[in-house]
Amino acid sequence: MHFTKYKFNVYRKKYIRSGRDSAVVGIVGKSKSLDFLKMLIFWSLVRNSVVLAVYLLFSVACFFTVHEHLSTGDIVLDFFSGSASTAHAMFLQELGKDDRYQFILVQLPEPCDPKRDAYKDGYETLCDIGEGRIRRAGDKIKTELEESNRQLKLGEGPKQLPDIGFRVFELDESGIEKPEPGQLLFDVVKPDRSDMDIVFEMMLKWGLELTLPVEKSEAAGYPIWSVACDELVCCMSRGLTIEALEAIADMEPRRVLILDSVLDDTLKLNAVQIFKHAGERMGCEIELRTV
Template sequence: MYFYLPKSLHYCLPKSLHFILPFTPIRFQRIGNDDSFKTPTNFMPIELNTSCGVNTNESAVKELEELQLSSNFDYPKPTTLISALVSMVCKLDTNALVLDFFSGSATTAHAVMQLNAEDDGNRKFMMVQLPEETEESSEAFKAGYPNICEIGKERIRRAGKKIKQEIETANAQLKIGEEPKQVPDIGFKVFRTADTNIKWNLYDALGQLDTSAMTHTPDLADFTMGFNDIDVVYEVMLRQKDVPLSSTLETLTDIGSRTYLYGSAYLVCLETEITEELIDKLAALDPLPIKFVFRDSAFKDDINLKDETFRRLKNLIERNSGLEKKSYTVEFI
């Protein structure tokens, strides 16, 4: 996945995280415990060029050209360099999560996918980049990339497609007895920072009652203008603990057109009206979600139905959680 870091992301970052830092020049190096400094010789052993096949900045430009992407970067890094660093940092951890806070053209994402293709690893990447605008006179802008993030996203798409094609071509030429290689996961999700989609109360920033939210549709009463259900679901998930953004999201069409199951464990119901029939369907789900999230307004003025829904689903969750599973309950937004 590739995304602009959400403000609440620190709630869901895993404990085991590998960082690939930006390559800014190292100016000085402390000698021993005194106050003397000197210019360092090499940050990385020069042997890497031969032992790991690390290429140059020129080859990085060529990589972008091979993907038919115009370079908008003065010093792009070759994927071989990032691959070598990932291998050094992660060692034998082929399930590592690699985070790049200044992802630029997404070289790190490209390198991680390439490494997975080479050793059948299952590494994941997390790219963070401010949407720095490209100059109007640049080739990138003329090609339809208004900011660096768009270049990075397109590179991940094209690099993934290229890796997939190369593996499929190689598999088609296998000799008898040779095992075909698996195509690594080349999918990703994109997130950006934004204001909330949910109207948590009916008062604006000045403490004044927002009467427009009370006189329009239920959606305008609960959510901000221009919202969509998927954004709301992800915002709700960001407010949970230890929920990865890479999980699957599906619509439970047998229950309703706006009822979603996230990560096979969290159910977010955005239907505008909750009925006993709908609750019966939710209670019959197998396996049962560990948490249910409803719109408070969907219960209308039926306090008894809301209370019964909470008690019924809460008891079901606790009964199914056992002693070892996580036990959550029911929330309302």
């Protein structure tokens, strides 16, 4: 393995800084193109050479440990993800293999210098750059893999596209308002939150993994959100009917969330009875929760 130290060009040919003294060190596998690094571990905003030296030694040790011991289903966690080079490397690690990995990247929204091209092109923070890199890396791998599979050699099988999908989450307060004592709130969902925000919040509260598939579907013409093939069904829109509740019960979900703002007293009582009877048929309780 050949290693190179260089200033990492994260966007075009400009060196992104945060407005403070920065030192960026790349540890990469030998590659024909910087767009396809085997592995990049970098540290930004380092102003102390001793700290940088210690981090470098730690990074090298982590690189060899992770690279040599990855197994299918492993989760790689990067607390200083920067421009998401770890995600890029994980995509490449899966190419031509049956192994599948997952990764979690954590990065503070460090602002980019407004004078730099990245900021002018809409990348206001380092997180924005990371999201853009993951998308571009995935698109490029997909394009090149499709081209490669169209020109297979005799006896060579097509390569499988790695999972290039990802989700972005931001730490924030709950999207559900807590009424003050004596206060009545008709709609407890904060006005700046989307249905998906509430769905993912409820997934966390119910202990469901945030990597589970979430799909928008219908039940008797009523729009619903289904998590993990009806493990959780969320009713977020007005116009809920008894027919829709019965259709949802027929889907045999394990958990059901309904916003109080889409229920009246009669419909709420019907919902309790419908899911109680459905749970008896299933042999397990359907957990109904309203917020």
